[in-house]
Amino acid sequence: MLKIFKYFQKKDWLLVFCSLVFIVTQVGLDLKIPDFMAEITRLVQTEGSKISDVLIQGVYMLLCAVGSMLASMVTVFLAARVAAGFSVRLRDMVFEKNLSFSMEEVSRFSTASLITRSTNDIMQIQMLIIMGLQVVIRAPIMAVWAILKIMGKSWEWTVATGIAVAFLCVLIAIVVFVALPKFRVIQTLTDQLNRVTRENLSGMRVVRAYNAEEYEEEKFESANDDLTRTNLFTSRTMAILFPSIGLMISGMNLAIYWIGAVLINDASVPNRLSIFADMIVFSSYAMQIIMAFMMLSMVFIMMPRAAVSAKRINEVLDTNVKIKDGIVTKAENPGSSGEIEFRNVSFKYPEAEDYVLKNISFSAHQGETVAIIGSTGSGKSTLLNLIPRFIDATEGEVLVDGMDVRKYSLEALRNKIGYVSQKAIMFSGSVASNVAFGFGEDTTKKEDTQIERAVEIAQGKDFVEKMEGTYEAEIAQSGTNISGGQKQRLSIARAIFKNPEIYLFDDSFSALDYKTDRVLRSRLKKEIENATSIIVAQRIGTIIDADRIIVLDEGEVVGIGTHQELLKTCEVYQEIAHSQLSKEELDIG
Numbered sequence: 036m037l038k039i040f041k042y043f044q045k046k047d048w049l050l051v052f053c054s055l056v057f058i059v060t061q062v063g064l065d066l067k068i069p070d071f072m073a074e075i076t077r078l079v080q081t082e083g084s085k086i087s088d089v090l091i092q093g094v095y096m097l098l099c100a101v102g103s104m105l106a107s108m109v110t111v112f113l114a115a116r117v118a119a120g121f122s123v124r125l126r127d128m129v130f131e132k133n134l135s136f137s138m139e140e141v142s143r144f145s146t147a148s149l150i151t152r153s154t155n156d157i158m159q160i161q162m163l164i165i166m167g168l169q170v171v172i173r174a175p176i177m178a179v180w181a182i183l184k185i186m187g188k189s190w191e192w193t194v195a196t197g198i199a200v201a202f203l204c205v206l207i208a209i210v211v212f213v214a215l216p217k218f219r220v221i222q223t224l225t226d227q228l229n230r231v232t233r234e235n236l237s238g239m240r241v242v243r244a245y246n247a248e249e250y251e252e253e254k255f256e257s258a259n260d261d262l263t264r265t266n267l268f269t270s271r272t273m274a275i276l277f278p279s280i281g282l283m284i285s286g287m288n289l290a291i292y293w294i295g296a297v298l299i300n301d302a303s304v305p306n307r308l309s310i311f312a313d314m315i316v317f318s319s320y321a322m323q324i325i326m327a328f329m330m331l332s333m334v335f336i337m338m339p340r341a342a343v344s345a346k347r348i349n350e351v352l353d354t355n356v357k358i359k360d361g362i363v364t365k366a367e368n369p370g371s372s373g374e375i376e377f378r379n380v381s382f383k384y385p386e387a388e389d390y391v392l393k394n395i396s397f398s399a400h401q402g403e404t405v406a407i408i409g410s411t412g413s414g415k416s417t418l419l420n421l422i423p424r425f426i427d428a429t430e431g432e433v434l435v436d437g438m439d440v441r442k443y444s445l446e447a448l449r450n451k452i453g454y455v456s457q458k459a460i461m462f463s464g465s466v467a468s469n470v471a472f473g474f475g476e477d478t479t480k481k482e483d484t485q486i487e488r489a490v491e492i493a494q495g496k497d498f499v500e501k502m503e504g505t506y507e508a509e510i511a512q513s514g515t516n517i518s519g520g521q522k523q524r525l526s527i528a529r530a531i532f533k534n535p536e537i538y539l540f541d542d543s544f545s546a547l548d549y550k551t552d553r554v555l556r557s558r559l560k561k562e563i564e565n566a567t568s569i570i571v572a573q574r575i576g577t578i579i580d581a582d583r584i585i586v587l588d589e590g591e592v593v594g595i596g597t598h599q600e601l602l603k604t605c606e607v608y609q610e611i612a613h614s615q616l617s618k619e620e621l622d623i624g
């Protein structure tokens with residue numbers, strides 16, 4: 036828990052110190068009030084006292100109360116500032132860390148859990164700081180101060196107060212002990228609720244098409260019920276606390292007055308008044324002590340949950356990212372551009388037993404188009420993901436421009452690459468901001484001709500210009516207001532706009548009709564002739580013209596060559612070709 040506070044900055048500590056000053060002031064003023072009460076009691080009981088003296092004591096009491104209120108307001112203000120500032124910083128750090136995660140780390144935490152950790156978990160810490168600053172510091176000062184004030188008054192009263200405090204501590208310990216294990220469960224169940232909600236919203240069309248609303252509702256209700264049950268359990272456990280504290284306060288007051296009555300009864304008449312005044316003061320201070328412990332108990336209730344949250348946030352922040360940034364920003368061989376080489380590359384997913392890629396070696400030179408084909412699950416996307424270092428080779432080397440990709444800084448490496456993912460990803464914003472993605476708003480405004488050019492090459496001009504607002508037309512979250520093929524074309528335009536040395540197309544033409552696919556490829560060939568392209572495809576038609584085709588089968592290269600060569604030499608390729616092309620096309624091929 037305390038580990039999270041290493042992210043506190045100097046200014047946070049300064050604000051904490053300032054609030055400490057105000058808390059001490061507030062406690063001092065609060066504890067002064069019973070002194071005036073004692074004085075009023077003494078004045079009222081003393082013959083010949085003037086009403087004006089009593090009023091003066093009353094005014095002092097009022098001033099103390101107002102001062103205490105002002106000090107408390109400033110403390111709350113400072114606590115809110117520290118807490119809000121700290122949570123903003125934590126959120127930034129978690130977000131930045133999330134961005135540096137590879138796919139492996141994201142799947143280890145799960146997307147839903149990363150969202151809960153960046154939102155709900157940070158919220159718990161924020162609430163703890165607000166409460167904690169006011170209470171954790173205030174309560175012990177208040178308790179110690181009040182104890183010092185009542186010390187030496189009467190041991191009977193002190194014993195009564197001591198018993199009440201001990202009872203309170205035991206009660207808090209039991210409650211925390213019972214509720215503690217449930218707090219981690221609550222956060223995990225929140226992850227689960229998040230996951231179900233997310234899946235349901237993103238898969239809404241499938242849910243409706245399969246009339247699976249009831250099924251999804253059951254899943255949601257089960258996650259919701261689990262969370263509610265656990266929350267209820269902790270709340271019910273807490274519910275025992277407050278009435279018990281109330282009962283204890285009344286019991287303690289009763290004990291003090293009862294002891295007081297006995298003491299007054301046994302005392303000589305002149306001493307009775309001072310014992311009575313002491314009793315009034317003692318009961319007020321005892322009340323302050325109990326209140327201090329009660330406030331602490333509230334923090335003890337919040338603390339375990341915040342501790343769980345802090346641990347979950349620390350887990351994210353302390354994760355050692357597998358994909359380490361290199362330092363080289365320029366290739367060692369300045370003459371080469373867009374050169375790719377795989378040298379005996381093998382790859383295994385961390386949790387998997389078998390290798391997905393085995394001993395892959397091939398190269399792609401500047402300006403060449405190299406295609407990768409193979410059955411579903413043969414490892415095509417995995418191979419492609421090794422180039423921008425979404426994953427790192429388990430064995431062997433992947434070289435870009437003659438240098439191992441692991442030596443490059445990730446920024447320099449990815450600057451060389453235009454990547455078009457298998458599933459076209461759109462971000463909420465305009466068509467232009469999606470095409471000039473990552474370049475900032477200024478570029479989006481200035482480079483409108485380049486954006487139009489990229490969209491035109493990607494065969495998206497027609498549909499974009501029909502949209503209301505054309506290049507400024509709104510793209511909804513996840514691109515739900517455009518078709519799959521349109522999304523693919525904008526993803527391709529995004530890569531073209533970047534004008535990289537290397538294009539990686541991960542089955543990026545699959546949603547295009549054959550004619551658009553053909554026209555787009557021939558435009559690409561002309562426009563990006565100096566760049567190297569690696570195309571993963573399922574359709575032979577898409578890759579028929581490639582300079583080299585690599586045939587993958589269960590993670591192994593079973594053929595490399597042109598379409599013609601492979602038709603003669605590679606059995607797997609022949610099978611694919613026969614399943615897709617007509618006899619005439621094969622003969623022409």
Ligand SMILES: Nc1ncnc2c1ncn2[C@@H]1O[C@H](COP(=O)(O)OP(=O)(O)OP(=O)(O)O)[C@@H](O)[C@H]1O
Binds near residue numbers: 138391415418
């Ligand atoms: N994150 C992952 N963790 C574990 N195994 C994975 C992961 N991603 C893919 N795999 C496995 O690796 C193998 C290759 O997957 P990959 O996505 O590279 O195949 P692919 O040839 O691109 O398939 P497709 O043509 O269907 O896209 C598959 O068996 C898949 O189950």
